[in-house]
Amino acid sequence: xxxxxxxxxxxxxxxxxxxxxxxxxxxxxxxxxxxxxxxxxxxxxxxxxxxxxxxxxxxxxxxxxxxxxxxxxxxxxxxxxxxxxxxxxxxxxxxxxxxxxxxxxxxxxxxxxxxxxxxxxxxxxxxxxxxxxxxxxxxxxxxxxxxxxxxxxxxxxxxxxxxxxxxxxxxxxxxxxxxxxxxxxxxxxxxxxxxxxxxxxxxxxxxxxxxxxxxxxxxxxxxxxxxxxxxxx
Amino acid sequence: xxxxxxxxxxxxxxxxxxxxxxxxxxxxxxxxxxxxxxxxxxxxxxxxxxxxxxxxxxxxxxxxxxxxxxxxxxxxxxxxxxxxxxxxxxxxxxxxxxxxxxxxxxxxxxxxxxxxxxxxxxxxxxxxxxxxxxxxxxxxxxxxxxxxxxxxxxxxxxxxxxxxxxxxxxxxxxxxxxxxxxxxxxxxxxxxxxxxxxxxxxxxxxxxxxxxxxxxxxxxxxxxxxxxxxxxx
DNA sequence: CGGGATCCAGTTCGATACTG
DNA sequence: CAGTATCGAACTGGATCCCG
Numbered sequence: 284x285x286x287x288x289x290x291x292x293x294x295x296x297x298x299x300x301x302x303x304x305x306x307x308x309x310x311x312x313x314x315x316x317x318x319x320x321x322x323x324x325x326x327x328x329x330x331x332x333x334x335x336x337x338x339x340x341x342x343x344x345x346x347x348x349x350x351x352x353x354x355x356x357x358x359x360x361x362x363x364x365x366x367x368x369x370x371x372x373x374x375x376x377x378x379x380x381x382x383x384x385x386x387x388x389x390x391x392x393x394x395x396x397x398x399x400x401x402x403x404x405x406x407x408x409x410x411x412x413x414x415x416x417x418x419x420x421x422x423x424x425x426x427x428x429x430x431x432x433x434x435x436x437x438x439x440x441x442x443x444x445x446x447x448x449x450x451x452x453x454x455x456x457x458x459x460x461x462x463x464x465x466x467x468x469x470x471x472x473x474x475x476x477x478x479x480x481x482x483x484x485x486x487x488x489x490x491x492x493x494x495x496x497x498x499x500x501x502x503x504x505x506x507x508x509x510x511x512x513x514x515x516x
Numbered sequence: 517x518x519x520x521x522x523x524x525x526x527x528x529x530x531x532x533x534x535x536x537x538x539x540x541x542x543x544x545x546x547x548x549x550x551x552x553x554x555x556x557x558x559x560x561x562x563x564x565x566x567x568x569x570x571x572x573x574x575x576x577x578x579x580x581x582x583x584x585x586x587x588x589x590x591x592x593x594x595x596x597x598x599x600x601x602x603x604x605x606x607x608x609x610x611x612x613x614x615x616x617x618x619x620x621x622x623x624x625x626x627x628x629x630x631x632x633x634x635x636x637x638x639x640x641x642x643x644x645x646x647x648x649x650x651x652x653x654x655x656x657x658x659x660x661x662x663x664x665x666x667x668x669x670x671x672x673x674x675x676x677x678x679x680x681x682x683x684x685x686x687x688x689x690x691x692x693x694x695x696x697x698x699x700x701x702x703x704x705x706x707x708x709x710x711x712x713x714x715x716x717x718x719x720x721x722x723x724x725x726x727x728x729x730x731x732x733x734x735x736x737x738x739x740x741x742x743x744x745x746x747x748x749x
Numbered sequence: 750c751g752g753g754a755t756c757c758a759g760t761t762c763g764a765t766a767c768t769g
Numbered sequence: 770c771a772g773t774a775t776c777g778a779a780c781t782g783g784a785t786c787c788c789g
Contacts, residue, residue: 383529
């Protein structure tokens with residue numbers, strides 16, 4: 284990718300031609316995390332133009348990392364499924380993430396907050412097993428966002444499916460979480476904790492008491508949250 | 517690194533901004549393999565312009581992956597040394613290389629042969645311990661190359677330092693290896709063996725009998741050579 | 750929903766030459 | 770040895786519109 288390759292026979296270079304062009308690793312992360320539909324992938328990389336996403340997917344298909352198959356079930360369309368080669372990228376994505384968690388400075392990271400993206404990521408990490416076996420609705424309100432983009436709803440259905448939306452779905456809300464976007468992002472990244480930020484009053488949680496007490500169980504964090512940050516401040 | 521970042525707080529994205537711009541991973545590979553001087557790095561990435569190499573090194577310094585220090589010992593200049601963060605990239609580089617070895621098709625790989633680069637890589641992988649404790653000179657002749665770029669000399673000094681040159685150093689040659697460039701590259705990559713290619717008559721070795729017999733011991737291969745290729749033909 | 754096509758501005762890259 | 774300087778060519782990516 285990026286025609287005009289490195290012209291090196293070394294396996295690192297050959298693989299880098301496939302994996303290390305702009306956006307590619309992020310798309311692979313989305314695939315590894317389980318997204319298969321174009322529009323789902325797009326939600327995971329909102330700053331990437333659809334044209335470019337399409338091109339990258341084609342490149343990955345050519346490289347044997349994904350397979351484009353007619354979408355099962357709903358509405359036609361296509362699915363992008365990882366091939367065996369693609370599945371073997373998971374450890375690489377993880378290793379890169381761990382390295383980032385350990386060594387990339389956090390300050391610039393926390394410039395890149397985005398409520399839609401955070402909700403989308405949280406949706407994936409919710410620990411459904413830690414929630415009651417009935418529909419649970421949590422409303423997140425980002426106090427520092429403009430009126431229109433302030434609230435999001437996390438809906439966990441009784442059957443375990445998790446949805447996110449940015450318009451009030453009308454269901455009764457079980458728990459209200461209110462904070463600023465950077466605080467919740469920092470929590471999700473493991474840079475601080477629900478407990479600490481509650482003490483701080485930067486995070487307020489009201490509603491169902493059981494849900495409130497178990498929040499650190501059902502609110503899954505980034506898969507890299509456990510790793511200690513080592514980058515110099 | 518490609519200004520205009522991904523604007524994602526995910527650690528994979530943050531790390532990819534540092535690592536996944538064009539050429540960067542290859543430069544990191546060179547650093548991990550032990551090169552520290554600008555010109556040594558340049559030999560490892562001959563198709564990269566010095567201007568771009570310089571920029572990438574600056575970016576890596578800014579990211580905390582390398583440290584630029586006044587060169588010790590000889591002639592001044594600078595050295596680029598991996599920081600602790602940089603050293604932790606080694607498993608990532610290895611993982612990428614293994615993946616490339618397993619899953620990237622070999623046909624295009626073998627288009628990218630380059631005698632200087634192969635010699636430079638072989639220099640790093642020579643198993644000095646398997647050679648006699650005295651100066652050993654091996655002449656490689658690539659029968660398919662134009663007269664001027666046909667022969668290279670691998671010189672292992674008694675003290676264990678390994679050098680490569682493309683002009684006859686004048687020393688007595690202990691072993692003559694004659695083959696085409698693709699064959700030796702394929703051997704180095706583990707796609708075939710010295711034995712098989714000798715049987716084939718694509719590889720001819722003459723000279724010191726002991727050196728000849730032990731060639732597969734002292735001629736180190738790519739660090740990924742052991743991994744089986746799985747990519748579909 | 751799931752993309753493809755087009756356009757254009759901005760960047761980046763590579764080649765070569767050159768310097769302290 | 771260790772890079773800069775320069776310049777044209779190539780590529781990228783965002784926006785927008787379109788289509789089935």
